[in-house]
Amino acid sequence: MQFSHKIVESRLSPMRKFHTRAVAAAQRGVKLYHLNIGQPDIVTPPAFFDAVKRFSAPTLAYAPSAGVPELIAAIQRYYDNLGIHYGSDEIYITAGGSEALLMVFAAILDDGDEILIPEPYYPNYHTMTSLTGASIHPIPTYPEEGYFYADRDRIEREITPRTRAIMLTNPGNPTGTVLTPEEMRLIADIAKEHDLFIVSDETYREFVYAGEPLESMGRFDDVADNVILIDTVSKRFSACGARVGCVISRNHELLDHIMKYCQARLSVATLDQIASAALYDVDPGYFAAVRDEYHIRRDTVMHKLSQIPGVVCECPKGAFYVMAALPVDDAEKLQYFLLDEWNDHGESVMFAPGEGFYGGSGKGKNEVRLAYVLKQADLERAMDLLALGIEAYNKRQGK
Amino acid sequence: MQFSHKIVESRLSPMRKFHTRAVAAAQRGVKLYHLNIGQPDIVTPPAFFDAVKRFSAPTLAYAPSAGVPELIAAIQRYYDNLGIHYGSDEIYITAGGSEALLMVFAAILDDGDEILIPEPYYPNYHTMTSLTGASIHPIPTYPEEGYFYADRDRIEREITPRTRAIMLTNPGNPTGTVLTPEEMRLIADIAKEHDLFIVSDETYREFVYAGEPLESMGRFDDVADNVILIDTVSKRFSACGARVGCVISRNHELLDHIMKYCQARLSVATLDQIASAALYDVDPGYFAAVRDEYHIRRDTVMHKLSQIPGVVCECPKGAFYVMAALPVDDAEKLQYFLLDEWNDHGESVMFAPGEGFYGGSGKGKNEVRLAYVLKQADLERAMDLLALGIEAYNKRQGK
Known part of the structure; x- marks a missing residue:
């Protein structure tokens, strides 16, 4: 028996490779x-669990393949509040943003x-792309430029006859x-001129720290x-599960x-859809509080990073991640060292x-990605x- | 912009094409x-909803990509009861049997x-196969033979150098x-001799009406x-959603x-997994009662079919479907007639x-498939x- 070249070219998540050593x-x-x-x-807003508890149908039946109407309506209202109107037939509910991406690709x-x-990009995009037989063509960026990429020349020189889409x-x-x-307008122009899809993953849209609300490619x-917008309740409402x-x-x-594709996988979990609809009714103050x-956490991470000599990092303006170049030869080796050999008062990171x-x-x-989720x-x-x-790592390396 | 040949060759569910006319x-x-x-x-056994209501973690977090350990353990116990032992690392939880098939294909x-x-086969297999770029090679069967296919010659003559698997x-x-x-042993032998995977979808395993428990390809x-076994709580516990x-x-x-693939889509819904684990603790009498x-419903359908002149149908021994050849020229036309033009005391089917x-x-x-789910x-x-x-349809057709 043999395996598909698509799965052979896919990869395990690099985030999960340290799991065994972490357990040890x-x-x-x-x-x-x-x-x-x-x-x-x-x-997670209690509205989610309250809605789950109110469910009283005797049989847990399939939801419609496109999604539960009340959830679709809730998402319509969310976008209406951003000033963008979508029809109820323009939103399909998926099993997380991940399934949405698998379907689109x-x-x-x-x-x-x-x-x-x-590049750098979310590693799961690699498997999602490989599973179609296609490949990622990276747009290079650099830590000392804050990973800037929205430049016409930088993008256009990577376009080939096989380019089908640009992913943001x-x-x-x-x-x-x-x-x-x-910058978003520029990318829209490039996509239009080169006849490309724009896959815009706006999972983290509520988490921007420069004051104004985030614009949408929509x-x-x-x-x-x-x-094509990709959205999810996972981070917005801390409801990843x-x-x-x-x-x-x-x-x-x-x-x-x-x-x-929606019909082939029948539907998304019924209870989670109903409960997710309730999430969209939370007080608007919820978003501001989160x-x-x-914002405070981001500033904490940046302050602490600034005290480590040799770190290269521009202050990021959104999501809950900081990517930084560390003064080490190899961040993977550093991680293994921190898991296998080192601790401070019985603690490590x-x-x-x-x-x-x-x-x-x-x-x-x-480089490393730090998620400020604590x-x-x-x-x-x-x-x-x-x-x-x-x-300690650099001392051991004799530096 | 263009679409992938894979999605272009996929199809909408034929079961859903009458939806608009049914609504009308x-x-x-x-x-x-x-x-x-x-x-x-x-x-659905109330144990499912009870478990959902007991969930008390403040944050609805991702489950492990392979699945929640207590659900995997519950499925291990289910198979242990069938006399087949699987390790906890040999079972991956998926979003229904559908996602399991998408992953395997x-x-x-x-x-x-x-x-x-x-052939005939569950139509979603078509999209699941098309999405990989592969195609279904059908093993022909006939209503007058009860759709029998487990014959060495009938299977072997359809094997080509590109055959990778046989799906049951x-x-x-x-x-x-x-x-x-x-028959299962025969198919195992053929797969072994021709180096093929056996994808065995045993979704309906509890629903057999000849007395003895169903054997598993496992x-x-x-x-x-x-x-490769495909399993699900959907039909077994009437928990499709x-x-x-x-x-x-x-x-x-x-x-x-x-x-x-599991890691690329992160995880399956956390609450549904925990609640599904509870389903496996239902009294064994549940399966017998369902x-x-x-069984009674199947006999009802068969009895009623036997009273329609010209129907061709061997009594099926499992699942909750009967496939039959009707004495009509075109079952799709019959369905449109029953939805658009005909009713009996305000009712149709x-x-x-x-x-x-x-x-x-x-x-x-x-031919038609009748699901005895009422x-x-x-x-x-x-x-x-x-x-x-x-x-009425045949009268209108002038027969």
């Missing part, structure tokens, strides 16, 4: 602070096709970069046929194709080594452990 | 009896590959056919590397590949026309409506 460290009694995964500690990418993605994560994971409205009517997201587009030919919390965000090109060796005191301690760990 | 009929006040979809009216099928499937749905959807242990140790299934295999190379209920189960080959034109009185009325409707 924990078994030795080492307390680990997790800055490695995007699982927030923020409480399956619909627009064939063997040998390419999708442009600013805005605000960015892992970089936290946020596009200005002008705003530009002249590229309505090109734009609900697995409820959506794909949004005004391109009805695309939607008709994606409906085939944003303020993450985990982060996501940068290499995994660079598609195996070998870049990003001294409460203030834990976050401070985690960052202190990082500073102490770097010092 | 309902709006005219016609009461419809639904024998068209496999959504049972059986009550992605792992074993490439562009141009073929998978053998007895046992008990069968749409046919209700059940393989004997000898039984045959000598083909442990070939066998939970979207909780699993893929099971002893082939660890396959599992390692599938883990990449089986008895479906829906079924799934057979053509959609034959992959667009044009076969099955006079309680006794409704089922009898639905079957009477079918008989009356056929008579």
